Amino acid sequence: MSTSPESFLTVLLVEDEQAIRCFVRAALEGVGCRVHEADSLHRGLLEAGTRQPDLIILDLGLPDGDGVDFIRDLRAWSGVPVLVLSARIEEYDKVEALDAGADDYLVKPFGVAELLARIRALNRGHVREPGGNVIITFGEICVDLEHRQVTRNDQPVHVTPTEFRLLATLVTQSGKVLTHRQLLRDVWGPAYVERSHYLRIYMGHLRQKLEADPAQPRYFLTETGIGYRFRPT
Amino acid sequence: MIKQPEPLNRKLALFDKFTRARVESRYLNARYRRILTGPGLASGTLSHADRAAVPALAAGKRGRTENAMNDHRPKPGLASSHDHTRNNSPLRWAKLHQQVDSTGWLPGYGIALLASLGVTLAAMPLSPHLDHANIVMLFLLALVGVAARYGRGPAVLVAVSNVLAFNFVFMPPHFAFAFETLQSILTFAVMLIVGLSVGQLTARFRHQVQVARAREERACFLYEMARELSGAATAEQVIEVSERCVATRSHVQVRLLLPNAQNRLQPPVTQPGQPDIDLAIAQWCFDHNELAGLGTDCQPDAPLLYLPLKAPLRTRGVLVAALDCRRLPLLPEQSRLLETLAVLIAIVLERVHFAAIARDTQIKMEAERERSALLAGLSHDLRTPMTALIGLTDTLALALPAEQSPYQDSLMAIREQAQRMVLLVDNLLDMARLQAGRAWLRKDWQSLEELVGAAVRLLEQPLRDHPLRLALDPELPLVDCDAILIERVLVNLLQNAAKHTPAGTVIGMTARATGDQLTVTVWDEGPGLPVGREQTLFEKFARGPVKSVVSGVGLGLAVCQSIIQAHGGYIHAANRATGGACFTFTLPLQTPPPLEFSEDFDPHPT
Numbered sequence: 001m002s003t004s005p006e007s008f009l010t011v012l013l014v015e016d017e018q019a020i021r022c023f024v025r026a027a028l029e030g031v032g033c034r035v036h037e038a039d040s041l042h043r044g045l046l047e048a049g050t051r052q053p054d055l056i057i058l059d060l061g062l063p064d065g066d067g068v069d070f071i072r073d074l075r076a077w078s079g080v081p082v083l084v085l086s087a088r089i090e091e092y093d094k095v096e097a098l099d100a101g102a103d104d105y106l107v108k109p110f111g112v113a114e115l116l117a118r119i120r121a122l123n124r125g126h127v128r129e130p131g132g133n134v135i136i137t138f139g140e141i142c143v144d145l146e147h148r149q150v151t152r153n154d155q156p157v158h159v160t161p162t163e164f165r166l167l168a169t170l171v172t173q174s175g176k177v178l179t180h181r182q183l184l185r186d187v188w189g190p191a192y193v194e195r196s197h198y199l200r201i202y203m204g205h206l207r208q209k210l211e212a213d214p215a216q217p218r219y220f221l222t223e224t225g226i227g228y229r230f231r232p233t
Numbered sequence: 234m235i236k237q238p239e240p241l242n243r244k245l246a247l248f249d250k251f252t253r254a255r256v257e258s259r260y261l262n263a264r265y266r267r268i269l270t271g272p273g274l275a276s277g278t279l280s281h282a283d284r285a286a287v288p289a290l291a292a293g294k295r296g297r298t299e300n301a302m303n304d305h306r307p308k309p310g311l312a313s314s315h316d317h318t319r320n321n322s323p324l325r326w327a328k329l330h331q332q333v334d335s336t337g338w339l340p341g342y343g344i345a346l347l348a349s350l351g352v353t354l355a356a357m358p359l360s361p362h363l364d365h366a367n368i369v370m371l372f373l374l375a376l377v378g379v380a381a382r383y384g385r386g387p388a389v390l391v392a393v394s395n396v397l398a399f400n401f402v403f404m405p406p407h408f409a410f411a412f413e414t415l416q417s418i419l420t421f422a423v424m425l426i427v428g429l430s431v432g433q434l435t436a437r438f439r440h441q442v443q444v445a446r447a448r449e450e451r452a453c454f455l456y457e458m459a460r461e462l463s464g465a466a467t468a469e470q471v472i473e474v475s476e477r478c479v480a481t482r483s484h485v486q487v488r489l490l491l492p493n494a495q496n497r498l499q500p501p502v503t504q505p506g507q508p509d510i511d512l513a514i515a516q517w518c519f520d521h522n523e524l525a526g527l528g529t530d531c532q533p534d535a536p537l538l539y540l541p542l543k544a545p546l547r548t549r550g551v552l553v554a555a556l557d558c559r560r561l562p563l564l565p566e567q568s569r570l571l572e573t574l575a576v577l578i579a580i581v582l583e584r585v586h587f588a589a590i591a592r593d594t595q596i597k598m599e600a601e602r603e604r605s606a607l608l609a610g611l612s613h614d615l616r617t618p619m620t621a622l623i624g625l626t627d628t629l630a631l632a633l634p635a636e637q638s639p640y641q642d643s644l645m646a647i648r649e650q651a652q653r654m655v656l657l658v659d660n661l662l663d664m665a666r667l668q669a670g671r672a673w674l675r676k677d678w679q680s681l682e683e684l685v686g687a688a689v690r691l692l693e694q695p696l697r698d699h700p701l702r703l704a705l706d707p708e709l710p711l712v713d714c715d716a717i718l719i720e721r722v723l724v725n726l727l728q729n730a731a732k733h734t735p736a737g738t739v740i741g742m743t744a745r746a747t748g749d750q751l752t753v754t755v756w757d758e759g760p761g762l763p764v765g766r767e768q769t770l771f772e773k774f775a776r777g778p779v780k781s782v783v784s785g786v787g788l789g790l791a792v793c794q795s796i797i798q799a800h801g802g803y804i805h806a807a808n809r810a811t812g813g814a815c816f817t818f819t820l821p822l823q824t825p826p827p828l829e830f831s832e833d834f835d836p837h838p839t
Contacts, residue, residue: 009465017617017620017621018618019617019618019620019621019624019625020617020621020624022621022625022674023621023624023625023627023628024624026628027627027628027631028623030628030631040706061613064623082824087609087612087613087616087617091717092675108616108619108620109616109619109620109622109623109624109651109655110616110620110623110624111623111624111627112624112627112630113627113630115624196677196678197677197678197711197825197826198828199684200678200679200680200711200713201680201828202317203683204680204682204683207682208534213703213704214682214686215682215685215686215689216686216689216703217686221392221686221687221690222683222684222687222690223687223721224683224684224687224716224717224720225716225717
């Protein structure tokens with residue numbers, strides 16, 4: 001276990017519930033992370049400043065304030081990945097948190113395996129700086145960001161300029177949940193953030209071209225009500 | 234006390250009477266218009282008398298009004314018995330003019346004759362000292378006085394009697410009529426002309442004063458009504474205030490009829506002594522937005538007058554006015570006043586209506602906010618221990634294999650039960666949210682293919698023993714729906730299929746767009762549904778076979794049904810001909826917004 005990529009990460013856990021802190025700490029320490037805890041947003045911000053964590057796990061339902069404000073404050077001075085924990089009913093809080101700069105979310109209740117998988121994905125995405133890699137390969141697909149070329153089994157795949165921008169936006173932020181708003185803004189421009197039907201149609205095109213079964217995608221996953229996630233496997 | 238619509242034969246019999254009544258009313262209208270525009274000196278006096286009588290008679294007023302209301306048919310001989318004792322009313326014009334016509338002329342003419350005689354007697358001893366011209370002045374003075382007080386008729390009488398008296402007493406030969414000389418003819422003519430002109434002018438002036446006073450009274454009445462009504466906060470208060478105000482300020486009694494939600498007028502609570510309201514006429518008046526009843530084109534023989542309460546947006550009800558039949562037809566001023574009253578009440582009703590809507594909306598919003606807060610709190614409180622439970626089981630599960638523990642199976646069972654608990658909590662919370670109505674639907678243009686993909690990914694574990702056969706039309710249009718809820722429907726249906734069918738059997742899903750709806754079917758190859766109970770499955774807490782070994786509170790399908798119905802679709806269950814169950818739901822399709830973004834345009838060319 002000590003050889004896993006998440007070893008020696010410093011994780012800050014902001015969660016008010018003792019029992020949850022307990023098992024998350026156990027799970028993280030099991031894979032070799034160093035864990036710092038905070039039971040309120042205020043305390044969390046202080047810890048984030050002093051401990052310089054590699055990852056923050058933040059519960060959105062804290063009694064002393066809005067988790068979204070915490071993320072906005074944090075993003076003013078730090079790009080550290082943030083994993084948000086939330087109860088399902090707060091769907092739109094989650095979107096808000098992701099729009100504010102959170103990287104991923106987990107719905108309560110979640111299992112240890114799920115938690116570790118998310119942390120792994122976030123850590124990997126974070127280590128690889130965007131633009132560092134100009135050729136991204138997943139499965140039989142190869143995306144050349146520099147030459148704007150996509151191949152599948154070494155055969156060129158025709159993608160339109162908009163489809164390519166959407167593809168590039170997704171694959172350069174591997175593992176991260178990108179909200180509808182973020183994708184529309186980055187691919188089409190700020191005037192299009194409310195027109196989510198564009199996204200549905202172009203994601204459909206991309207899946208038709210790059211997925212074996214578009215109805216059961218392997219790489220371009222739907223986060224219902226929230227956005228999309230690229231998962232290289 | 235509410236009369237049912239009159240039978241047809243009665244209506245036919247009345248037709249003849251209606252025609253007659255309309256002809257009569259046209260004639261009478263013309264007559265009253267003439268009266269109103271011409272000088273009516275005596276009515277001014279009556280007006281004053283009425284005004285003075287108000288305080289003294291206020292106590293006895295109610296009884297008389299009720300009497301008048303009961304008594305629709307004219308009774309000869311009683312017609313003017315309490316005319317002088319009416320309270321001060323802007324609706325009393327017809328009455329005043331009838332008074333002038335029938336009994337009001339006598340005192341005026343008597344006083345005219347007395348005035349002439351008085352001036353003659355007074356001037357007789359002065360005649361040796363006065364010139365004839367000055368004696369004529371005295372006669373003119375009397376003429377002006379009578380004209381100002383009693384109007385044109387008595388003024389004419391005074392003018393004539395003055396001429397005669399002057400000629401008889403003061404012109405030589407004394408105490409004999411002499412019209413031979415040019416001088417006497419001239420005096421006679423000038424006195425007559427001056428008398429008539431002065432009479433005419435003063436009478437017109439009097440009439441104008443009277444008209445102005447009546448207008449002021451009407452304006453005052455409306456002003457007071459408006460002020461009283463401005464304080465009304467509910468429709469009941471509007472009814473109470475307007476009925477009371479009109480009753481205290483006039484001898485007309487009004488009732489307000491308001492419609493219910495189905496636009497049917499509600500019968501009022503009728504107290505004994507109040508006139509019967511014909512609900513059929515009232516409803517006609519409300520539906521057609523026209524005057525009906527007494528003296529109008531529709532049912533002119535009815536005892537009451539029905540006015541629609543026309544507000545800017547719609548008709549708000551009907552104003553029923555009980556007028557005295559003896560004083561028909563209405564003067565234009567009177568009917569205009571009634572119509573203004575109706576508009577005033579209608580506008581107040583509209584204001585009250587929208588105030589009520591605003592209040593209701595506010596209450597609903599508050600309730601909605603509280604419900605959301607409660608559900609969010611509940612969700613948080615239920616999920617937190619579940620999270621800890623599942624997480625801690627996982628932690629243990631990671632540690633136990635290393636210790637070769639015999640409790641590993643128990644641990645897995647705990648985890649599975651916890652997961653089921655989570656599902657139950659989800660369904661309960663969804664159900665609670667769905668009960669709140671459809672305000673919370675967060676619709677957007679969604680791709681069904683995506684939702685199916687997301688649902689299948691969520692069910693990776695439960696579906697691992699079932700081959701999945703998806704047959705979605707490749708060109709499915711976008712559908713306007715709440716993604717999370719429709720995903721929930723798909724998850725529940727697939728999960729049900731997985732739970733109720735043996736391992737290894739195929740589960741399938743088909744989707745196609747037909748016309749204006751999207752039809753999605755989830756089918757399986759399991760034992761099928763109990764025959765005849767297909768629809769009861771959607772009831773809360775219903776389960777499949779009665780003593781099924783498969784557990785699970787039947788909230789899942791009830792949630793599906795609520796979600797689909799909130800979207801305007803329907804869901805039903807059936808058994809397939811080839812065995813197994815199938816669940817089909819539909820969603821309405823609309824035209825998605827166009828794509829304005831041009832693919833040819835590329836802001837970052839390669």
